[in-house]
Amino acid sequence: MKISLNWLREWVDLPDHAHDIAHRLTMAGIECEAVPLLAEPLHGVVVGRIVEAVQHPDADRLRVCRVDAGDGGSHQIVCGASNARAGLLAPLALPGAVLPGGMKIGRARLRGVESGGMLCSAKELSLSEQSDGLFELDASLEPGQPIESALQLDDWILELEFTPNRGDALSVLGLARELAAIYGIGYTRPAIEPVESGSEASISVEIEDIQACPCYAGRIIEEIDPNAQTPQWMRERLRRTGVRSLGLLVDVTNYVLFELGQPMHAFDADRLAAPVSVRRGRSGEKLSLLNGQTIEPKSSELLIADAKAPLALAGVMGGGDSEVSESTTRVFLESACFTPAAVAGTGRRHKLHTDAAYRYERGVDPALQRLALERASRLIIEVAGGRAGAVVVAGSEAPGLRRVSLRQSRLEMISGVEIDAATVESSLGRLGIEARQSEPGLWNAQIPSWRYDLEIEADLIEEVARLYGYDRIEARPYAAELMPIASTDTRRSESGVKHALAARGYHEAVSYSFVDPAVQSLLAPMGAEIELDNPIAETMSVMRTTLWSGLLPALQYNLQRQARRVRLFEIGARYELRDGEIVETQSLSGLIWGEALPEQWGSPGRLVDFFDAKGDIDAVLGELEWERDEHAALHPGQTARVLRGGHPLGWMGSLHPRLVAHFDLPSAPILFELDWAGISPRALPNRPKMSEYPSSRRDLALSVRTDLPSARLVAEARAAGAAALEAVKVFDVYVGPGLPEGCKSVALSLIFQDYSRTLTEHDVDESVALIVSHLGRILGASVRG
Known part of the structure; x- marks a missing residue:
């Protein structure tokens, strides 16, 4: 927000230069910069x-x-x-x-x-x-x-940035109150005398949702001179706040907004059909706004309407069908209080950014409506003549009182300084907070209507501390009681997985959750897009449904800088629509590309393949199962579904050749993505038994169907229940002449070992026979001759 310092000085007699005023405001929590109106003299x-x-x-x-x-x-x-x-x-x-x-x-x-x-x-x-x-x-x-x-150009412009809780300071009145409290001086606002009613013109108003709109006030002014021009002083003050003149009636409402902090709207009274009501949107309604945009308000959105149709999006923007024009002679002035919850998000949903919405979302003083209405009426009549009707009000003009307790012991503990009772009461009093001691060291504070943000004891402590001066609070060692977080052996920690992947040559990537819809549609063509209302850029306009949407552009970025070996991983959230609801899932995703090993002389160079990534995941996570499957973004025949205990966890595979060409990659990267909730549980560590007796090994070459996964063969060999079977490993796979059509040969090594005796040849032969019989019965496997 921008405000003329000359305008502000009419309210509060500030002794300092503009730069010093800006510094005092910044130190009190309102970021401010003072800029001269003219960079060079004329x-x-x-x-x-x-x-x-x-x-x-x-x-x-x-x-x-x-x-x-x-x-x-x-x-x-x-x-x-x-x-x-x-x-x-x-x-x-x-x-x-x-x-x-x-x-x-x-x-x-x-x-x-x-x-x-x-x-x-x-x-x-x-x-x-x-x-x-x-x-x-x-x-x-x-x-x-x-x-x-x-033009009184010897002026400075205060450029201010407010935190979301300081809606009370978004006006000359609010800043004058704030500066008067900071400097410990008084402030004087212009006298606003009520306008006497000189007309019978009136229109009834009503509120259907009193929780969203505690107060709605308005009045009709008729016989306005349509040729009246906005005075130079008003146009100039508005221009210095960054607002251009749009005609007297609109200029007056804008002026009152910046002067008092009360948004207002002017309707052409001849276009209204009584009563004017504050209500929620209804199915099928449409509203044409002042900017030419036509919207369909949701049932949750607050509207101003008359007996025929919606007139305005409450607290955000008026409608084009009831706007004032150069020929308007009868105007209905609106001055309302909408609660922050009733307005928050409405403007953003419709991509509307207005000064009114900015203030209502932060809180407008519920005791300000009548005062602002009188101020605007007076300005219009002084410039353009006219006769004002009586003020009509729906709801309550007297907001309820709020009280908050403050303990001196708590104040000193949190602020870190000892502040005497007189200073506490003086500081709060300068802010309009009436604080009375109910007992020594305990105040009962009555909160003024304009301070929406003061709700708990810590809020009052902050107010006292900032007026005392943050720069006066000395830095000192602070002893804190910390509760250690107990780790558990049954769950993996994120940091543990990150360190394990880093030890295997991976680098952690942190990418945006907002991604390019074109990239998203290639990687997850079947998923519904979750579009952002206000994207940072067109290439960041949807929420990611896979972390690959960020990892693949990161790979491109590295390749453009001559990287020859890239290993990236990310633990983050992905988003998807389920039954109309957005569901957030934490995932572990990764990507490897390029040389399998760092450049060296000991081994011939080769590109990474599926089993390099699988080996990394097995080493870090273990306890996983792999099943051939298909994914739209991955290479057919080089894709696996990752499972644990039969439950799907995610995917691993080589990027589809079509996408390799799209991303202009020299070769295909290997990608994986696993649900964190599925991989974080793990079995308790168990120290394996050690046998002092020798082991025995038998090798089996089995003829099985070509499409049978080797993992299934190993699992069934273990399930046969052979005595003393210690380990099963695949050490060879053969496909070629000498085998029946549609079959392959898989060689298994079977390791047998007992913990109480040395196994005999007869013991081992019996176990092998049991395994062969089980594999033949369940999988149709036969021993090659």
Whole structure:
């Protein structure tokens, strides 16, 4: 927010320079920077009145103007502004003047016509970032008056950033209260006298949801002069806050918003059908907004409506069907209090960012509506005449009192300093908080209506501490009681998995949860997209359903920097829609690409394959099962479903050749993604038994179906129940001549060992026979001759 310091000084007599004021505000928790209104002084620029403006004889877009500069003469100026006309007052730079940026004004001939100076726009004076024509000055100014004094340009602009809890400070009134508390001085706001009712005009108002709108007030003003112009002083103050003039009625509501902090809206009263009501949206309704956008309000969204249709999106933006225009002579002024919960999110859902929504989301004083309505009525009548009807109010104008207790012992413990009772009471009193001691060291504080953010004891402690001065609180060692977190052997820790992967050459990646929808659709074509309402960029407009959406661009980034061996992993959340609800799942994902081993002389180079990644996962996690399957983003035949105890955990495989080409990769990376909830449990560590007796080994070459996974063969061999079977391993797979069609040969090594005796040959033969019989019966396996 921007505020003129000159405007603020009318409310509170600040003794310091602008930079010091900004520093005091920043130290009190409101980030502030003071910027001079004019970066460079203006020399030789005065108020000029255009006496005559005629068409240039040789240029359609130029006018030849005679201008009164208050020096008794007439200056001929050639001007290209579309609003140059007789009677207009505008800044006039005479020959010899120097404008911001170093532009020197002299005499010149423009298309053969002599021009002695320049009529200026606000942009040319560095008073605005853009302008549509000459800077139109108030008709009450005198020609020849220096522009600095005419517009009071000896001013500073306070550029402020507020935390979300400080809605009370988003106005001149709020800042004056804050600065008065910081400096320990008083502040004076302009007297706002109620406007006497001079008209019978009225319209009934009602509230259907009193929790969302505690108070709704309004009044009709009729017989307004539609030709009345916004005064120069008001236009100038609005311009210095960054708001352009939009006509008297809208300018007044904007002025009251920045002056008092109360958003208001002006409806054309002739377009309304009583009653005006505050209600929720209804099915099938549409609302055309002031910006030309047409929306379909949700049933949860608060609306202002009349008997026929919605009029405005409450607390956010008015509707186009009831807006005031240049011909409006009867206006209905609205001044309402909407709770933060009723407005929060509504603007963002419809991509609307307004000053009103910004304030309502942070909290508007529920005792301010009548005062703001009187202020706006007075300003309109003073400038444009008219007769005001009676104020109509629905809801309560008297907000309920809130009380919070404060203990001095708690204050000293949290702030770290001893603050005496008198200072505590004085600090709170300067903020409008009435604090009375119910007993020594205990205050009962009554919270003012404008401070939505003060709800608990810690809030009051913060207020006392910041007025005391954060810079006065000395740094000192702080002893804290920490509760150690007990680790458990039955669950893996994230840090343990991260360290294990790092030990195997992986680097941790941290990518955005917002990803490119084009990449997402390639990696998860069947998943529903979760679109963001306000994306950072078009390439970050959906929530990721797989962490591969971030890892593959990271691989591209590394390859563009000549990386030859890339191993990345990430533990993070992915998101998917289930039955209309967004479900967040924590996952472990990874990617390997390039050389299998670091560059060396001891082994020939080769690219990574599926079994390199599988070996890493087995080493880090173990206890997993692998089953051939298919995934849209992975290579058919080089993809496995990862399971644990028969329950699916995720996927591993080589990137699909189509996607390898799309990402322009030299070769396919191996990817994996596993649900963290499924891999984090683990069996308790168990020390294996050691036998002092020798083991015996038997090798079996079995003929089985080509599509039978070797893991299934090993599992069934163990399940046969052979005595003293210690281990089963696959040591060879053969496919080729000498085998029946559709079969392959898998060689198993069977290790037998007993813990109480040396096994005999007969013992081992019996166990082997049992295993062969079981495999033949269950899997159709036969021993090769």
